Amino acid sequence: MADALRDKTAIVGVGYTEYSKNSGVSTLTLALRAIRAAIDDAGLAHGDIDGVACHRVGDSVQAVIVAQALGIRDLRYHADMFGGGATSTQVLISASMAVASGLADYVVCWRAINARSEWRMGGTGRAAPDTVEFQYQVPYGFVTPPQQFAMYSHAYMHRHGVTAEDLGRVAIFQRGHAMKNERAMMRGPLTMDDYLASRWIVEPFRLFDCCLETDAAVALIVTSAERARDLRRRPVLVSGAAYGGGHTLFSNQRADLTTTAARELSTRLYASAGIGPADVDVAEFYDAFTPLVLMQLEDFGFCAPGDGAAMVADGATSIGGALPVNTHGGHLSEGYVHGLNHVAEAVAQLRGSCGDRQVDGAEVALSTGQPGYVAGCSSAVVLKKGS
Amino acid sequence: MSASERPLPVPDRDSLPWWKALVRHELLLQRCASCDALRWPPRELCNRCGTLDWTWIPASGRGTVASWVVNHHMFGPGFRAPYVVVAVRLDDQDDIVMPGAYWGSGDGTEDGADLAIGLPLEVDFDDIDVPSGSEPITLLRWRPARSMAP
Incomplete structure (x- = not known):
């Protein structure tokens, strides 16, 4: 049943560590600090957590070790998912399934990452574990996320006539949002001249097309909608969920390098929540690189294929526009917590706690994982303001 | 190198x-x-x-450029920037796309200026130096197709 999870569970606590370029601590410590903050935010007691779930790519502490460190004696659910940004909302969906089925009562989901000081994504030329296709990439010096997404994005840009200025406008509008966010790593203004003058990383990507690399952790606590009603914070309901989709250079069944997993996944996602794109008030799109925002605007049904750049140019994606996007500044300007900071921002918008960057009347939010290229899978959730 | x-x-x-x-x-x-x-x-x-x-x-050894990137940042040891990586859509079946090196000028210095999406390419083979005692390794490098004849 497509709607079996609809409004059954809620996010009741959110915790962050500080964002930095060098945390100086282990990923276990980052995880525990964010989790402690999330427990406090929810108004729960230390001993209430009975489930743990995280995603990682061989770069962070195992879920079970975190459970031990939390002192959970009777662990009722654990998930330790291999995956990058595509898996971010999948962790939340899996936790919701565990809670909805009664396996566990309070599951904490987190991502803890020293992405700048300890383990830069592919930055050392080494492959993540479990990626057999790297043998076809490593010898050509084609390994890191910016290289792989540049390959994909170049084909997309060619298909739709997307220009450097179109990409620059994504970086600029998100920087504008980050300037209203005290947590954001990048809070100075960004102009088109700054963008165009920034150095090439891998054509067609300049420096400001690429996300930050951040040391940080974010944690979320999921429980049943029923239990959520008695807790401290206004609950944010997990209203729709979908994962899957996606393709890579190596899929051998997808000739098209210009679309995302959302072409398939969004239909299931909206059906699961019983809504359509017109009902979404704010979208937090996984934005490792600027073109992913344009592609998701199109493939999640907010505009026609190829029209994402025009939507951004018209101001629709800015706070105050028709569909505010990445209100925290996203991975490009807030910081990089591998998709989980996007979910946390969606929760804050639906709680109405975003201050200067609050989207008026936000009732329904979309939060997405990496849209399916490179990972070969994706995930996304629809969140709804609870009562 | x-x-x-x-x-x-x-x-x-x-x-x-x-x-x-x-x-x-x-x-x-x-x-x-x-x-x-x-x-x-x-x-x-x-x-x-x-x-x-x-x-x-x-395979036929022929394909077209599905996409390409020009690497400017030094992502790891063993490569001189700039260098190009192409994704080649094989003529044999259009949903097979293969990454490889690009060898347009023939001297290993590439900026991709001669590339275009859809440009016909043909395969070439690069027998690379490997440490003594290691198994030999050959990599794919692609160059503009010299002839459209099958």
Whole structure:
């Protein structure tokens, strides 16, 4: 049943560590600090957590070790998912399934990452574990996320006539949002001249097309909608969920390098929540690189294929526009917590706690994982303001 | 570049015959014995019809540019920036896309200025230096097609 999870569970606590370029601590410590903050935010007691779930790519502490460190004696659910940004909302969906089925009562989901000081994504030329296709990439010096997404994005840009200025406008509008966010790593203004003058990383990507690399952790606590009603914070309901989709250079069944997993996944996602794109008030799109925002605007049904750049140019994606996007500044300007900071921002918008960057009347939010290229899978959730 | 710096591929048990064929300057694909669909990278099961039986066949060695990137940042040891990586859509079957080096000028310094999406390419083979005692390794490098004749 497509709607079996609809409004059954809620996010009741959110915790962050500080964002930095060098945390100086282990990923276990980052995880525990964010989790402690999330427990406090929810108004729960230390001993209430009975489930743990995280995603990682061989770069962070195992879920079970975190459970031990939390002192959970009777662990009722654990998930330790291999995956990058595509898996971010999948962790939340899996936790919701565990809670909805009664396996566990309070599951904490987190991502803890020293992405700048300890383990830069592919930055050392080494492959993540479990990626057999790297043998076809490593010898050509084609390994890191910016290289792989540049390959994909170049084909997309060619298909739709997307220009450097179109990409620059994504970086600029998100920087504008980050300037209203005290947590954001990048809070100075960004102009088109700054963008165009920034150095090439891998054509067609300049420096400001690429996300930050951040040391940080974010944690979320999921429980049943029923239990959520008695807790401290206004609950944010997990209203729709979908994962899957996606393709890579190596899929051998997808000739098209210009679309995302959302072409398939969004239909299931909206059906699961019983809504359509017109009902979404704010979208937090996984934005490792600027073109992913344009592609998701199109493939999640907010505009026609190829029209994402025009939507951004018209101001629709800015706070105050028709569909505010990445209100925290996203991975490009807030910081990089591998998709989980996007979910946390969606929760804050639906709680109405975003201050200067609050989207008026936000009732329904979309939060997405990496849209399916490179990972070969994706995930996304629809969140709804609870009562 | 020195042999010790360049990252080498690590074949797995499915791909080893494909890598060994490259050393013989043969580019292979798998063909399903039931539905004739081609596939790459090497995998045991046809993802169209679910059949386990297959054979190796030689690829045409021709394709077109599906996309490319020009690397400016030094992402790791063993490469001199700028360098190009192409994604080549094979003429044999248009849903097979293969990454490889690009060898437009023939001297290994590339900025991609001569590339275009859809440009016809043909395969070339690069026998690279490997540490003594290691298995020989040959990589794919693609160059503009000299002739459109089949």
